[in-house]
Amino acid sequence: MGVFDALRQALGLAAEADATREADPEDLFGLSTAYVTMEAELDYAPAGEAALCFSGVDSTAFTDARDEVAAVLDAGESETGTAFEFRTDAHGYDWVVLADDDFEDLVTGAHFAADTMMEAGFGSRLLAAAFAFEPGRDGETAYWLYSFRRGTYYPFVPAGDRERDSAAEFKLESVLDGELDVESEKSYWYPLWPEGDVHPWGASFAATERDRETN
Amino acid sequence: MEWKPDWGLRGRMVLTMFLLFALYIAFVGVMAVFFTSRLFPILVVMTLFLAAQFFFSDKLALYSMGAKEVSEQEYPRLHATVSRLAQQADLPKPKVAVADSRVPNAFATGRSRKSSAVCVTTGIMDTLTEEELEGVIAHELAHIKNRDVAVMTIASFLSTIAFLIVRWGWLFSGGRGRGNQAPVIVAIVASLVVWIVSFLLIRALSRYREFAADRGGAVITGKPSALASALLKISGEMDQVPKEDLRDQAEMNAFFVIPIKSGIVGRLFSTHPETEKRVEKLRELERELETR
Numbered sequence: 001m002g003v004f005d006a007l008r009q010a011l012g013l014a015a016e017a018d019a020t021r022e023a024d025p026e027d028l029f030g031l032s033t034a035y036v037t038m039e040a041e042l043d044y045a046p047a048g049e050a051a052l053c054f055s056g057v058d059s060t061a062f063t064d065a066r067d068e069v070a071a072v073l074d075a076g077e078s079e080t081g082t083a084f085e086f087r088t089d090a091h092g093y094d095w096v097v098l099a100d101d102d103f104e105d106l107v108t109g110a111h112f113a114a115d116t117m118m119e120a121g122f123g124s125r126l127l128a129a130a131f132a133f134e135p136g137r138d139g140e141t142a143y144w145l146y147s148f149r150r151g152t153y154y155p156f157v158p159a160g161d162r163e164r165d166s167a168a169e170f171k172l173e174s175v176l177d178g179e180l181d182v183e184s185e186k187s188y189w190y191p192l193w194p195e196g197d198v199h200p201w202g203a204s205f206a207a208t209e210r211d212r213e214t215n
Numbered sequence: 216m217e218w219k220p221d222w223g224l225r226g227r228m229v230l231t232m233f234l235l236f237a238l239y240i241a242f243v244g245v246m247a248v249f250f251t252s253r254l255f256p257i258l259v260v261m262t263l264f265l266a267a268q269f270f271f272s273d274k275l276a277l278y279s280m281g282a283k284e285v286s287e288q289e290y291p292r293l294h295a296t297v298s299r300l301a302q303q304a305d306l307p308k309p310k311v312a313v314a315d316s317r318v319p320n321a322f323a324t325g326r327s328r329k330s331s332a333v334c335v336t337t338g339i340m341d342t343l344t345e346e347e348l349e350g351v352i353a354h355e356l357a358h359i360k361n362r363d364v365a366v367m368t369i370a371s372f373l374s375t376i377a378f379l380i381v382r383w384g385w386l387f388s389g390g391r392g393r394g395n396q397a398p399v400i401v402a403i404v405a406s407l408v409v410w411i412v413s414f415l416l417i418r419a420l421s422r423y424r425e426f427a428a429d430r431g432g433a434v435i436t437g438k439p440s441a442l443a444s445a446l447l448k449i450s451g452e453m454d455q456v457p458k459e460d461l462r463d464q465a466e467m468n469a470f471f472v473i474p475i476k477s478g479i480v481g482r483l484f485s486t487h488p489e490t491e492k493r494v495e496k497l498r499e500l501e502r503e504l505e506t507r
Contacts, residue, residue, distance in 0.1 A: 009360075009361055009362040009365075009366070010232070010362075010366060011225060011228055011229065011427075012228060012361045012363070012366075012423070012424050012427030012428070012431075013225070013361070013427070014360045014361050014362070014431075015304060015356070015357035015358075015360035015361050015427070015428065015430075015431025015432070015434070015435065016218065016357075016427070016430055016431045016434050018304060018305045018306075018360065019303055019304050019305070019431065019434045019435040020218060020434055021305070055299070055303055055436070055437060056437060057437035057438070057504065058437060058438040058439075058440060058441075058501070058504060059504040059505055060505065061504075061505075062437075091292075091295055091296065091299065091345075092345065092346065092349075093299065125303075125437060127299065127302050127303060128302070147302070149302060149303070149305045150305065161288060162287035162288055162291055162294075185307070187307030187308065187329070188302075188307060190298050190299070190301065190302045190308060191298060192299075193291070193295060195291075195295075
């Protein structure tokens with residue numbers, strides 16, 4: 001901790017300053033190559049879904065920013081076929097859910113959405129990007145969560161009843177560290193529990209899409 | 216997202232801290248000149264005592280409130296709320312504790328960010344909506360973020376020493392008719408002055424830090440109105456709570472979201488600003504959101 005940090009705490013400004021710090025999307029693209037390692041070495045295949053979690057702001061400017069994100073993703077959908085949907089979870093947090101079988105398109109979509117949010121001045125409201133992976137054998141769905149607050153990735157493997165599969169998380173961390181910028185302080189590995197649903201962002205979007213098409 | 220800084224608040228905070236610091240320097244100076252080595256042991260013992268208190272402050276505060284740390288399984292929603300707000304504030308997730316009390320309140324403890332805990336009463340969970348509770352928890356996280364327990368402990372350290380010299384200094388006068396009494400009398404009088412003035416300054420500092428935590432909390436949730444309505448709701452409820460609870464918990468006031476009202480304690484002496492003023496400040500933030 002530097003002198004500057006100590007001064008900000010002494011003046012009671014630390015909370016305000018850190019909560020409004022800009023998002024750091026720099027290393028988000030790390031996963032667009034690292035997913036190959038996930039598949040080749042760990043037998044985890046992309047689940048075809050990713051999502052962006054952000055905490056809303058009580059203002060019209062924020063609603064406008066949300067509309068801009070929708071416009072950008074709409075344009076992307078016609079180009080790459082990445083489907084998207086806005087959702088609000090049980091905790092009142094907003095999600096942009098993206099579905100695409102091409103993993104690199106998912107990362108690009110998430111990056112576009114985050115970028116639009118930042119340009120509108122709401123980058124500090126971005127909490128995390130989440131990418132789902134299914135294990136080849138039986139096991140739990142694994143997630144790589146990207147923290148926009150810290151600019152790092154961390155693994156998250158929920159194993160029911162608010163337990164985490166730390167062994168699986170440890171494996172993911174040790175194999176992908178270096179390829180991804182993995183958060184070294186484990187106290188920052190915040191969970192995003194699925195709350196009884198398939199994913200932290202609720203029901204599987206890809207599956208509901210398929211249902212809609214068959215109906 | 217940029218928020219307009221509250222320069223008035225910053226200025227008052229700096230001024231208060233400066234005055235407190237100057238007062239303490241003068242106090243130490245007077246003591247060094249007039250002081251005999253007779254009072255030295257009290258200083259050593261008190262330093263150790265206060266250090267221990269600081270070190271155990273988190274456990275002490277939780278214990279005195281009858282609060283228990285709760286697991287993810289017991290309070291899943293509360294944990295999820297704390298975890299997400301901590302992420303927004305870029306803070307490691309603090310421990311979560313619940314106190315079984317009808318008084319709707321919340322507080323944060325911990326000398327460092329790693330050892331900190333957020334505690335809510337069962338009363339506050341019953342009273343507030345989820346959004347309002349979020350506002351209150353964000354306010355507490357802002358306290359942790361700003362290291363308020365450490366700042367207030369350091370700010371009141373010499374004040375406590377001064378109080379103890381006022382209270383127990385005569386013990387060191389060495390008994391009747393032995394040597395010169397003047398140094399001890401000067402020490403006690405100086406301590407009395409320092410204690411009274413520092414008491415008022417510390418209370419002012421505490422109020423300013425409440426305002427700072429309100430701002431911090433509002434910025435974390437992005438909803439100043441949620442905290443405002445929570446404050447109004449709690450302060451309304453506070454007046455209707457039975458007396459017994461009030462007395463039991465009076466000592467914890469400094470760490471509460473809204474202190475329990477007591478008619479004698481005037482505005483100058485209170486650790487928290489008036490609810491109306493806090494709500495007014497939050498309203499300004501809310502307006503800023505819409506007129507940006």
